[in-house]
Amino acid sequence: MKDPRPCSIADALALVGEKYSLLVLREVCLGNERFDQLVRNIGAPRDILATRLRRLVEAGVLEKVAYSERPRRFRYRPTRAGLELEPVLMTLMAWGDRHLRGDDGRPMVLEHSCGNELVPVVTCSACGDAVEHDDLTAHPQTPGWTTAGPAAALPAAP
Amino acid sequence: MKDPRPCSIADALALVGEKYSLLVLREVCLGNERFDQLVRNIGAPRDILATRLRRLVEAGVLEKVAYSERPRRFRYRPTRAGLELEPVLMTLMAWGDRHLRGDDGRPMVLEHSCGNELVPVVTCSACGDAVEHDDLTAHPQTPGWTTAGPAAALPAAP
DNA sequence: CTCCGTGCGTTGGAAAATCAAACCCTCTCT
DNA sequence: AGAGAGGGTTTGATTTTCCAACGCACGGAG
Structure with a gap:
């Protein structure tokens, strides 16, 4: 996932945008922190889940904690950063509720x-108002990038 | 992406969770609605992008509109449902800004x-307060499912 | 002690998705 | 005629995913 545009959305997705990653977050936020629970509740292949968990731990989104020595058993807990992904889950869930089902109940x-x-x-957070699309103006901070693209319609020849 | 747990997060991700899909949304929300702009700004292979666009259009998240007959040229505009994904992008971007960069500026x-x-x-929306993890209680609506899993620790034998 | 079950992964090979580059078609402009 | 823009599709190599099976460490029952 290499994105030419410098962007925190792309960076965030490179980390938690892989298949199952956000579902792992959903489960650990619900309190299901053990490997087998995750496999059952998410339906991911065990090897893929193991890979995702490693990545999320090394990125500091999850924490691998032993809840038993002998036999060594672990659970995965959301860190502060992990919990702060909940707003993403909430907005995603709300969107799915609104647009992906025809009132058969959430x-x-x-x-x-x-x-x-x-x-x-x-x-x-400044004014407290609900944010609408039309209320937003984007200001790219990177020279050479506009909202339209890289050096949008490059004018001068080399 | 088949999820055993009935869940709008999973359903939403099945649609917009594929690689590049949310980046497409980012671009069209910025006003970059043409195929080549998307390719350049996202960095996706053209064939994959074409596939994603087809899916997003058929799902009603984007709309394919001709902006020129002869030669036939199209642009992809977010529908109402598409625009309502912006909260997801915003929260994701905010998270990336906070956790994925060390104050080298957004x-x-x-x-x-x-x-x-x-x-x-x-x-x-009811009380207006900012939502914290600890303020939430999950209530599954599907018989057989608890927050813990399918028929959590099934007690009775068949 | 041996067998069964649980928890947590790793391994191997087949199936699917991704990738980059090349190609195609339709117009327009010079 | 040739060059270029726009909007894709095709081709063939490379990665990922998938899924079932296996490994290992333990604890309890028989």
């Missing part, structure tokens, strides 16, 4: 501590 | 209409 409902069913809304 | 800054740099926060 397969999972999240309850917020306020007592209501969680409907996640992305807001601007 | 590659892209989004400005909100309120005049401030956008820092996206996921809030509960």
